[in-house]
Amino acid sequence: MSKKLLTGIVLGSVATAASWALLPKAKRQELQTQANSKLNDIADYVTDYALTALDIVDERLAEMDNAGVTDRIKAAGQKVKDKKDQVVDHLANDDFDEQTAAIREKLANANSTADQDDDIVIDATADDNNEE
CATH class of the missing domain: 1.20.5 (Single alpha-helices involved in coiled-coils or other helix-helix interfaces)
Incomplete structure (x- = not known):
């Protein structure tokens, strides 16, 4: 799959370069102007979005400061x-x-004073005799 992808990228790049070279100079200039215009519009949109987000964050921080956070x-x-x-x-x-x-x-001291006969004995036979 990677060979097909690489082949597609190379062929696409060659076709784009060839078609760019075949375009008249006026058309190339027009396409460059349009592309630059679109890139500037996108950059403006992203900048406006970032500034709006920063304003929202500043408002929230101011609210938090007022609440004593x-x-x-x-x-x-x-x-x-x-x-x-x-x-x-x-x-x-x-x-x-x-x-x-x-x-x-x-x-x-705890080991020396402890009784050695304090073992716990579990005898299950005593319970068996009481059940009958």
Whole structure:
């Protein structure tokens, strides 16, 4: 399929170039003028559309500012910054060696004082005898 597409593009380009070369100079100039006119019209339309879209966005942003959205976004940003500072302070200044040693000590004490006979036993035969 790609060979057919490439062949079509090449043949179309050759036919267009040949027909352009065979046109009289006045006709070529007229076609160029028409094409430039159409391109300018399209560029004007796109520019007008973009400016209209920008005006709509500006109006919406002004409405949002009046509703206090900007202040709420700034407040949320400040909360995130404060939380980040808190986490960084915790990671930078806390002594994790002491905390780890305390946890290890609690675990060691828990294992030494726990009864070894606290196993859970599930006996299904007791239920079978009660059902009869």
